Amino acid sequence: MWDTVGMIALFLVLPITLIGAVVSAIKRKPVWKKWLAGAGVAFIVMVVSAINAPAPNASAPEKAVSPASTTQVATTAEQKVDQSAQQQGEQEVSQQKETADVDKEHIIPGLTSGDIKVNLERTWGFKFTGPQIRNTLAIDHGEAIDPDTGVELICDIYEPSPMAIQWVEFMVDGSAVAGSLDSALFNAVAEGYLGYAATVPYDGADQEKARAWVEANIKAANKQGKVLTTVIGPVKFELYGTQWFRVLEVKPAQAE
Numbered sequence: 001m002w003d004t005v006g007m008i009a010l011f012l013v014l015p016i017t018l019i020g021a022v023v024s025a026i027k028r029k030p031v032w033k034k035w036l037a038g039a040g041v042a043f044i045v046m047v048v049s050a051i052n053a054p055a056p057n058a059s060a061p062e063k064a065v066s067p068a069s070t071t072q073v074a075t076t077a078e079q080k081v082d083q084s085a086q087q088q089g090e091q092e093v094s095q096q097k098e099t100a101d102v103d104k105e106h107i108i109p110g111l112t113s114g115d116i117k118v119n120l121e122r123t124w125g126f127k128f129t130g131p132q133i134r135n136t137l138a139i140d141h142g143e144a145i146d147p148d149t150g151v152e153l154i155c156d157i158y159e160p161s162p163m164a165i166q167w168v169e170f171m172v173d174g175s176a177v178a179g180s181l182d183s184a185l186f187n188a189v190a191e192g193y194l195g196y197a198a199t200v201p202y203d204g205a206d207q208e209k210a211r212a213w214v215e216a217n218i219k220a221a222n223k224q225g226k227v228l229t230t231v232i233g234p235v236k237f238e239l240y241g242t243q244w245f246r247v248l249e250v251k252p253a254q255a256e
Contacts, residue, residue, distance in 0.1 A: 105254045106166055109234055110203030113140060113162040120144070120155055123196065131159065137166065150177045151189045155197070167251035170197035174244040183243065190246040191218045194239070197248055204233030214239060214248060221246060 113131075117140070120126040124144045131138035140157040154171040172190040174181060191214070198210035210232050217228050221239045228239040231253045238249040 106252060107160075107164045108167070108200075108202050108250065108252055111165045111200060113157055113159055113165060115201050116155065116157055116165075116168060117142065120197075124153060124193070126153070126155065128155075131162065136160065146189050146193075149174075149181055149185060149189055151181070151186060152176065153193050167249060167255070168197075168200065170194055170248040170250070172241075172246045178244045186244060187219055190241075191215050194218060194246060194248045198237060198250070200250060202233070202235055205235070206232050210237060213237065218246065 117126070117128050120142060121128070126142040126144045128140055128142040131140045137158050137160055140159065142155040142157075144153045145151070146153060152173040154169075154173060156169045156171075158166045158168070160166065170193070172186075172193055174186040174189070177186075195211045195214045195218075198214045199205075199207035201207070213230050213232075214237070217239055220226075221228050221241050222243050224242050226240060230237050234253050236251050236253040236255075238251070239247070241247050
């Protein structure tokens with residue numbers, strides 16, 4: 001209360017006192033008193049302006065983030081993670097169902113697309129296209145070039161899904177270098193690649209036996225229409241070709 005009274009007295013009495021002093025100075029001489037009166041008028045104007053000036057606006061406080069908004073963002077992120085996990089789980093279940101729906105007699109037991117591709121990529125430098133849908137099956141096509149001879153190495157995987165392989169074709173094509181490559185060297189490349197391909201890991205495989213069979217018959221499989229066959233476990237191997245082309249087919253023994 002007394003603070004308020006003091007402020008009122010200050011702002012009322014001070015201007016009156018100053019005005020009286022200014023008027024008194026104007027009536028007097030010498031000139032410096034008139035200058036003093038002018039300064040007093042200027043001071044009075046400044047004080048009155050300061051009193052009437054609006055108070056400066058305080059800076060607006062920063063908008064606070066409500067806890068509800070933070071919770072909503074966190075909930076949305078969790079929902080996205082849950083949805084992604086759910087979609088992945090549904091895809092895996094669908095893939096397993098596709099595998100289960102395939103007649104077991106028409107797939108190579110225990111063999112997956114990854115088993116074939118990883119080994120060929122590491123050992124022979126194969127590049128695969130990935131599964132390309134063709135009617136009811138997908139074909140995953142891979143190629144590589146033998147760096148020493150220029151002979152083309154090919155692998156086609158026929159699959160209803162990457163976890164269910166119906167058959168695989170491994171091929172050696174020397175037609176592009178037939179005029180400059182000795183047939184014995186071509187046979188050596190075919191023996192090395194197809195012998196390796198025969199060791200695909202399936203349930204009931206005998207990899208050494210399969211490799212030995214290919215190596216022993218690669219030269220004989222050089223006439224069109226001549227097909228050499230053997231069965232090892234649940235899988236049938238077929239070897240055939242021409243002078244500059246060889247094919248090894250790996251398929252289920254009971255598929256036909």
